Every structure is written in C-alpha cells, then in structure tokens.
Amino acid sequence: MRQHNSSIVLMGQVFAFSIVLVGCTNLDDVAGLTKLADGAQQALPAVVRDIPDSCERQNAFIANIPNAERPPQIEPQDCKLYRDVADHITKDQSVLITYFDSLGKLASNTPLSYDSRIDRNVAAIDKLPNLSEQTIAASEAGQKIAKVLSDLATKGYRERKVNSIVERTDEPVQQLTSALKSVILVDYSGILANEATILDVYYRSPLEAATAGERLTRIVVERQYEGDLATLRSRRDAAVTYGKVMDNLASMHHKLKVEAGQHADLRTIATVIGPEVAALKDAVTQLQAGVK
Amino acid sequence: MANFSNEQLTTIAQQFHDLSAMVGQFRLDQIDSGKPLEDPQIVHLLGLQLSLSKTSSSVFIQAAELTLSDADGAAQQIVSATQSANSAISKLNSIDKVISIASAAALLGTAVMTGDLSQIGNAAQGVLTALETDHGMASVGG
Numbered sequence: 181m182r183q184h185n186s187s188i189v190l191m192g193q194v195f196a197f198s199i200v201l202v203g204c205t206n207l208d209d210v211a212g213l214t215k216l217a218d219g220a221q222q223a224l225p226a227v228v229r230d231i232p233d234s235c236e237r238q239n240a241f242i243a244n245i246p247n248a249e250r251p252p253q254i255e256p257q258d259c260k261l262y263r264d265v266a267d268h269i270t271k272d273q274s275v276l277i278t279y280f281d282s283l284g285k286l287a288s289n290t291p292l293s294y295d296s297r298i299d300r301n302v303a304a305i306d307k308l309p310n311l312s313e314q315t316i317a318a319s320e321a322g323q324k325i326a327k328v329l330s331d332l333a334t335k336g337y338r339e340r341k342v343n344s345i346v347e348r349t350d351e352p353v354q355q356l357t358s359a360l361k362s363v364i365l366v367d368y369s370g371i372l373a374n375e376a377t378i379l380d381v382y383y384r385s386p387l388e389a390a391t392a393g394e395r396l397t398r399i400v401v402e403r404q405y406e407g408d409l410a411t412l413r414s415r416r417d418a419a420v421t422y423g424k425v426m427d428n429l430a431s432m433h434h435k436l437k438v439e440a441g442q443h444a445d446l447r448t449i450a451t452v453i454g455p456e457v458a459a460l461k462d463a464v465t466q467l468q469a470g471v472k
Numbered sequence: 473m474a475n476f477s478n479e480q481l482t483t484i485a486q487q488f489h490d491l492s493a494m495v496g497q498f499r500l501d502q503i504d505s506g507k508p509l510e511d512p513q514i515v516h517l518l519g520l521q522l523s524l525s526k527t528s529s530s531v532f533i534q535a536a537e538l539t540l541s542d543a544d545g546a547a548q549q550i551v552s553a554t555q556s557a558n559s560a561i562s563k564l565n566s567i568d569k570v571i572s573i574a575s576a577a578a579l580l581g582t583a584v585m586t587g588d589l590s591q592i593g594n595a596a597q598g599v600l601t602a603l604e605t606d607h608g609m610a611s612v613g614g
Contacts, residue, residue, distance in 0.1 A: 248510035251519030313537070370529035373489075377525040380496065381518060388503040 213284025216461055220277045220425070223467040227364060227422045228273060230415060231266040234371045235259035241375075241382040249385070262371075265315050269363055272322035276356055279325050279349065280429070283342075283436075314367065318359035324352035342449075343440040350437045354430050361426035369419050372412065379408055418470040425463045432456035473539050480547040485531040487554035488581055492524035494561045495574045502567060513567050520574040527581030538587030546592050550584055553577070553599040560603050576602040 239256040328349050383405040390398055432453050439449040476484070499517040507514050540546050557577045564570050576599040583595035 246510070249515060249518070251515050251522070253519050254522060366532050370533060373529040374526060377492065377496075377522060381521070384500060385503060385509055385518075388500045389509050 212457065212461070214281050216457060216464065217277050217281035217284070219461065219464040219468065220280075221274075223464050224273055224277065224422065224425070225270055227368070227418050227467070228266050228269045230418075231269070231368055231371060232259050232262040234368075234375050234415075235262045238375050238378050241378045245382060245385075265363075268315050268319055269360065272318040272356060273360060275322045275326050275329065276353070276360070276429070279329055279353070282329060283345075314359045314362045318356055318363065321352040321356035321359060325349055325356065342446070343443065346433070346437045346440045350433060353433045357426040357430040357433075361423045364419050364426075365423040369416065372416055372419065376412055379405075379412065383408075414470050418467055421463055421467045421470060425460060425467065428456055428460045428463060432460065473541055474543040475537075475539060476535055476543050476547055480543065480551075481532055481536055484535065484547065484550055484554075484584065485528045487551055487558065488524050488528035488531065488577075490558050491554055491561070491574070491577055492521050492528060494558055495524060495570065496521040498561060498564070498567075498570050507567075513571060516571055517567070517574070520571065520578055523578045524574065524581060527578070527584065530585065534585045535587070538585075540587055540589060542589060546584075546589055549593060549596040550580065553580060553596040556603055557599050572605075573599065573602045 235257050236259050239259065242250070242254055242256055245254075328345060383401065387398060387401060387405075435453050435456060436449060439452050444452070495517055499514060499521060502514060502517070503509060509515075554577060557573050560573055561570055564573075576595070580592070580595040580599055583591040586592075
C-alpha cells in the first residue's frame with residue numbers, strides 16, 4: 181500500500197514537472213532564435229563594415245597608379261561618408277537582430293533589456309546620394325522597432341503580448357529588411373563593381389605593358405591578382421547571401437504574424453517558422469564562412 | 473509617367489558594363505601593341521572606361537528612382553545606342569574613333585541619370601552621330 185502511494189506521488193511529481201516544462205515553452209527553446217541572433221550578430225556586421233573598407237582599398241589602388249597614367253577624374257574618394265553610412269546601417273541592423281533575439285525570449289523568464297540609443301541623426305549621411313535614401317529608410321524603420329524593444333524591456337510584455345508585438349512590428353521589419361537588403365545587394369554590390377574595375381586597371385595595365393623578360397615578376401603579380409579577385413568574389417557572394425538572410429527574416433516574421441494573428445500556441449508557431457529559421461541558420465553559417 | 477522596369481535597368485546596366493569592358497580591352501590591346509601607359513590617349517581611354525563602369529554600377533541606384541514620361545522609349549534609345557557603340561568598338565582599330573564613340577556613350581550615361589527625355593534623346597543621337605562620322609569603319613546599328 182505504501183509502495184502504491186509512493187508511485188502515485190511520483191507520477192504526480194512527474195506530471196507537475198511536465199506542466200512546468202510546457203509552461204516554459206518559448207520560441208527560443210523550439211526555434212533557437214537566440215542562437216540565430218548570435219550568429220547574425222557575428223556575420224552581418226562584417227558585410228556592412230566592408231562598405232568603407234572597399235572605399236579604402238579603391239583609394240589605395242588609385243594612389244598606386246602613377247600620376248602620369250591616371251586620368252584627372254580619378255581621385256581618391258572621401259571614405260568618411262561611407263563610414264558614416266556603415267555606422268548607421270550597423271545600428272539599424274543591430275536593432276533587427278536584438279528584436280529577433282528578444283522575440284525568442286518573450287515567453288521565458290529571461291530578462292529583456294534594451295538600450296535605445298539609436299542614432300536618429302540622418303543629416304550626416306545626406307551627402308552620399310547613392311546610399312542615403314535606403315539608409316534613411318532603414319533608420320526610420322529601425323527607430324520604430326527600437327521603440328518596441330524599449331517597451332519590451334520597460335513594460336514587461338510577455339507571451340500573451342506576442343500577437344500585438346508581432347502585429348506592431350511587422351511593417352517596420354519588412355521595411356528594414358528590404359532597405360538593408362537594398363543597401364547591400366544594390367549599393368554595396370555597385371561599390372564592389374567599381375572596385376573590380378579599379379582592380380582590373382591596377383593589375384592588368386602594367387601586366388600588359390610588361391616585357392617578356394619580366395616573366396618571374398609576372399608570375400608573382402598574376403598570382404597576387406588572382407588572390408585579390410578571389411577575395412572580391414567572396415565579398416560579392418557574401419552580399420548575395422546577406423540578401424537571402426534579409427529575405428528569410430522578412431518571410432519568417434510574416435509567417436509569425438499570420439500564426440500569432442490566429443492565436444496559435446508558441447509550439448505551433450515555432451513549428452511553422454522552423455523551416456525559415458533553418459534556412460536562416462544555413463545562410464548565416466554560409467555568411468560567417470564567406471566573410472572571414 | 474513611369475519608371476524604368478527592373479528588366480530595362482538590368483539591360484541598361486549590362487550595356488554600359490559591356491561598353492566599359494570593351495573600351496578597357498581596346499586600351500589593353502593598344503598597350504600590348506606598344507602604346508605607353510602614360511600616353512594621353514591611353515589615359516583618356518582609362519577615364520572613359522571608368523566613367524562607363526560607374527554609370528553601369530549606378531544605374532540601379534540612381535536611374536531606378538527616375539520618373540519619365542516615356543520610360544520604354546527612353547530605354548529603347550539607350551539600349552539601341554549602346555548596342556551600336558559596343559558592336560562598332562569591337563571592330564575598330566582607330567584609337568581616335570574609339571575615344572569619340574566612348575565619349576559620346578559616357579555623355580549618354582550622364583544624360584540617363586538626369587531622367588530628362590530630351591537630354592537622353594540628344595545624347596543617344598550623339599552616339600549614333602559619332603558612329604556615323606566614322607571614317608568608313610563602323611556602321612550604325614552594326
């Protein structure tokens with residue numbers, strides 16, 4: 181009889197523990213959003229950092245072309261403008277990553293904190309016509325998401341608020357991912373295309389002018405050229421992967437909004453967004469490998 | 473009023489890219505034939521190559537925002553002129569002629585970014601004129 185009672189107590193304890201476990205289910209447990217955000221936090225900024233870095237590399241190539249061989253319109257560029265844009269983009273991108281990280285923790289007891297010091301001053305980037313428009317769009321959308329993040333941290337929104345939070349942020353998330361994708365896939369790719377032209381001129385002109393007697397030098401320079409071209413190709417590939425990451429983030433968030441709108445439980449939501457998260461993890465891993 | 477379609481922007485960007493590459497290859501061939509790197513015409517060709525390349529890489533950023541009364545007509549003029557220029561340069565040996573055609577194409581690139589139909593039309597005509605005034609070596613639409 182005592183043994184029978186012990187079994188009932190044990191079963192009761194297991195049941196109670198199971199309830200606690202089910203109660204703790206959150207998007208992060210099932211979908212691994214925090215781990216995804218960690219990977220994104222390492223991989224995405226490296227792509228953005230290369231915007232001013234490409235400018236610096238182009239200037240270095242231009243500076244090494246002798247004056248007599250250089251047309252007057254080829255002047256070193258002011259890379260500070262590119263650095264300002266990259267700084268803005270990095271902050272907006274960071275808001276996006278923090279948001280997805282927070283989303284994963286909504287139903288858990290993990291404390292949420294957010295320091296909303298997003299730079300609202302877009303006047304500084306107004307001087308770069310090519311990059312300014314999408315950067316300003318990203319900044320505006322980033323500010324809306326930052327406001328939600330501040331509310332999450334200060335007002336203690338939790339699981340029951342997932343629906344309203346996702347509803348409130350879907351539009352700026354779509355805008356921000358689209359603007360970030362455009363900055364990298366169109367603007368940054370254009371900057372890399374200019375770098376490719378400068379690289380081509382820098383190496384191929386003197387190689388063409390070199391005489392047959394300079395064979396060993398040619399071999400060394402050609403190998404160096406191939407190396408620089410391979411690095412440039414990997415940067416172009418990284419830009420394309422970055423675009424995929426933004427597409428997947430936008431798509432995942434949209435599905436999240438649809439499911440949350442239908443009041444699905446978190447485990448169902450996590451199952452629905454699972455493939456998107458898996459695709460995102462793959463893309464982020466690919467990006468991490470490509471931007472070394 | 474309409475914008476250039478993505479397909480039109482891609483084609484225009486590709487045309488200017490091809491022109492830049494064509495001018496670049498022509499320049500390298502001239503260097504290979506013995507022209508020194510600091511020869512003023514070689515330097516001029518380099519400036520044109522880079523200008524055309526910059527137009528190509530800027531098309532999606534700047535021209536995408538333009539609103540034109542006849543985007544289709546403008547795109548057709550741009551593509552027709554750049555295709556003709558590409559075709560002509562691939563057959564030319566005269567450095568003066570290539571500079572003349574590439575200069576006209578570079579002006580067309582500048583005109584494209586203004587979104588002004590009359591400027592685009594005039595600049596496209598300028599490319600065709602540069603081809604026609606060839607010393608019997610290139611043919612329009614060739």
